[in-house]
Amino acid sequence: MTYPVVGMVGGGQLARMTHEAGIPLGIRFKILSDTPQDSAAQVVADVTVGDYRDLETLRAFAAGCDVLTFDHEHVPTGHLRALEADGVVVRPGSEALVHAQDKGVMRTRLAEIGVACPRNRIVADPADAAAFAASVGGFPIVLKTVRGGYDGKGVWIVRSPQDAEEPFRAGVPVLAEEKVDFVRELAANVVRSPHGQAVAYPVVESVQVDGVCDTVIAPAPDLPDELSAQAQQLALTVARELGVIGHLAVELFQTADGRVLVNELAMRPHNSGHWTMDGSVTSQFANHLRAVLDLPLGDPRPRARWTVMANVLGGDYPDMYAAYLHCMARDPAVKIHMYGKDVKPGRKVGHVNTYGDDLAEVRERARHAAGYLRGTIDE
Template sequence: MVGGGQLARMTHQAGIPLGVRFRVLADTSSDSAAQVAGDVVVGDYRDLDTLKAFAAGCDVVTFDHEHVPTEHLRALEAAGVAVRPGPDALLHAHDKGVMRKRLAELGVPCPRNRIVADPADVVRFAEEDEGAAGFPVVLKTTVGGYDGKGVWVVRGPEEAAEPFRAGVPVLAEEKVDFVRELAASVVRSPHGQAVAYPVVESLQVDGVCFQVTAPAPGLSAGRAAEAQEIALRIAGELGVTGHLAVEMFETADGRVLVNELAMRPHNSGHWSIDGAVASQFENHLRAVLDLPLGEPSARAPWTVMVNVLGGDYPDMYRPYLHVMARDPGLKVHMYGKDVKPGRKVGHVTVCGSDLDEVRERALHAAAYLRGDITE
C-alpha cells in the first residue's frame, strides 16, 4: 500500500487474519502504518524509481491516498505491476475536473459546475451562466485537496482570488442547499463482483468528517437504494477495483447529488470495522487480491463512529483508561499520531439498538478523549 497513514494501518490490521503479507511505502518511519507493519519502505511516492523498487515482488499495489502522479501509475502498469485501482479509474479521484466531466457524461446527478479560468470567470459562473444563482459558490483546486483543504466557500468577487494562488486548475460548483450529507460505499473486484454497504449519514465540521451514523437515520429504502445504485454504477463505469466511497448531498427537494469520490478505504466507512460483518478494509483487500468479497451488512441496528480530533490535551493515556472503564462496550481506535489541534488521532465506535443512546456514548467518549469534558 502506497501511503503510511491510518488507512494503511487499519488495512494492515484487516489483512492479518487473511494471512496477507503487507508492505507499506511511508513518508517517515513514524507514520501510523509504519509503526505496526513489518515490511516498511520509507520514501517519496512522487519518485518513480522509489515506486518501482517498492513494487518489486508485490502481487498488488494499492493506495491510502489519491496523490500518486498518474504517469507514474501508468509506468508501473507498463512494467507489469498490478495497480488496483488502476490509473484510468484513480484519475477520477485524483482530479476533480476529470471526475465532474465523466460523471456528467454518465448522467450522474451532480451540483452545477465548471472549470473557471480566473476570478472574473468565477463571477460569470456565479451570476451569468445558465442556472446561475449568484454567490456564494464553492471553489476547489482540482488536485491535492483533502479534509477541507483546497476548498473555499466564496461569498463574493473579492474572495475569488485565493484559490488561484495554488497554481492548479480551479473548479467552481454551486453551493448546494442540502439537508445532510450521505456516503454510499461499494467494493468491486476485478472479475466484477460488487457489494454495497448501508448508506450512512456523515456530519462534517470545518470540512473534516466528525460523525458517521450507519444506517442514515430516516432515509427511505428507495432513496438508499438509489444512492447505492449510483455508487455501483460509478464503480462499474469507471472500472474501479477496491473500495469506492461516494459522498453525496441529500437536498430539501429530495434529490441526491454526488459531491466527491474516494477510491480507497474512507473515513465514512470506519464504522464497518466494528459494525459490519466484513469491514471496508477487509473487503478492499479482498477486492484488490481478487478474492470473493465479504458480507457488508450491519451487525447491529445502529452504529455511530465519532472521530477523535487532537485538542489541547496531548496526553491521551488517562482519558483512554477512563472511557474504557466507563463504557466497556465502546470500541477505541487510536492511530499512533502525535496530538495536534484539529488532527485526526483516532476514532470511537458504538453499536446498539437505541440510536440516541449509541450516539450519546460515542460523542461522550470522543469529547473526553479530546479534553472537551472531564467527567
C-alpha cells in the same frame, strides 16, 4: 504457500487499519511510508521508507508486490501509468484513480455517465468565477483546486468576487460548483473486484464540522428506502463505469427536494466506512484487500441496528492515555481505535465506534468518548 503480497503506498491510519484487516487473511502486507514513525509503519512488519513522488522508489517497492494499492490519492497519475506499463498490477488502476485525483476529470466523466452532480465548470480567474456564480443564481459558490485537497483543504466557500481570488494563487486549475442547498451529507460505499463482483454497504449519514468529518451514523436515519437504493445504485454505477477496483466512497448531498448529488469520490478505505470495523460482518478494510486480490467479497451487512463512528481529533493535551483509560472504564463496550499519531489540535488521531438498538444512546456514547479523548468534555 502462495498467499500473495499486497503493497500499499502510504503509511497513514488507513494503511494501519488495512494491515489489521490483512492479518487474518494470511496475506503478506507491505507499505511504502514517508517516515519510520508513520501510523502504519509502527505496526507493519515490512516497511519501505521512501518518497511516493519518486518513480524509481515506486518501481523498487512494486517489484516485491503481487498487487499495488493506496492509502491516499497523491501518487502522480503519470507514475501510475508508468508502473502499469512495467506490468505492475495497480488497483485501482490509473484510469479509475484519476477520477479521485482530479475533480475536473471526475465531474466531466460523471456527467457523461449521467450521474447527478452540483452544476460546475472549470473557471479561469475570479471574473470567470463571478460569471459562473451569475449562471447558477449568484453567490455563494464553491471553488476547489482540482487536485490536492482533503478534509476541507483546497475548498473555499466564496461569497463575493473578492473572495474568489485566493483559490487561484496556487496556480492549480480551479473548479467552480454551485453551493447546493443540502439537508445533510450521505456516503454510499461500495467495493468492486476485478471479477466485477460488487458489494454495497448501507448508506450512512456523515456529519461534518468545519469541513472535517465528525460523526458517521450507519445506516442514515430516516432515509427513505427508495433514496437509499438509489444512492447504492449510483455508487455501484460509478464503480462499474469508472472501472474502480477496491473500496469506493461516494460522498453525497441529500437535497431538500429528495435527490442525491455527488460531492466527492475516494478510491480507498474512507473515514465514512470506519464504522464497518465494528459494525458490519466484513469491514471496508478487509473487503478492500479482498477486492484488490480478486478474492470473493465479504458480507457487508450491518451487525447492529445502529452503529455510530466519531472521529477523535487532537485537542490541547498531547497525552491521551489517561483520557483513554477513563473512556474504557466509563463504557466497557466502546470500541476505541487509536492511530499512534502525535496529538496536534484538530488532527485526526483516532476514532470510536459504538453500536446498539437505541440511536440516541449509541450516538451519545460516541460523542462522549470522542469529546473526552479530545478534551472538550470533562465529566
